[in-house]
Amino acid sequence: MARLRYAGIVLMVIATTMAMTEARTIVVGGSENWRFGYNYTNWALKNSPFHINDKLVEVFKFDAPHNMYLLPNLYSYLKCDFRSAKLLAGAPNGVGEGFEAVLNQWRLYYFASSNDKDYSDGLMKFFAMLLPRRQ
C-alpha cells in the first residue's frame, strides 16, 4: 500500500514536470500583436486549446492607447462591462517586450481592451479555455 502511494506521488511529480516543460509562450495575435482591427476571437480559436501555465504575451506595438483587462465572467465579456474587470496591462506595460499573463488557474480567461474603439467592433477581445494536456 505504501509502495503504491509512493508510485502515485512519483507519477504526479513526473506529470507536473511534463506539464511545466510543455507550457507554451504565446504572443497574442502572433506577428499582428495587440492592435486595432485584428480579429482576436478568430486568433484564439486557431491557437486553442490553451493549457495550464501557458504564458500569453501581449505586445502593444501599434498605435499605443490599447490596454488589456481580465474580465470576471461571460456576462461582462459579452456586455463589455469593465466595472469589475482587472487591468492587466496599460499602454506603458505592453510596449517593448510586452506584458506576460500566465494562465495558471482552471478558469475561463476573458481578455479585452477597454478602449471604445477597440471593443465596439468586438474585435479586441477573446477568451481562452484551458484544457488538460494530453499525456
Ligand SMILES: *[C@@H]1O[C@H](CO)[C@@H](O)[C@H](O)[C@H]1NC(C)=O
Ligand atoms: C471574428 O472571428 C470569429 C471567428 O472566426 C467570427 O465568428 C466573427 O464573426 C469575427 N468577427 C468579426 C467582427 O469579423
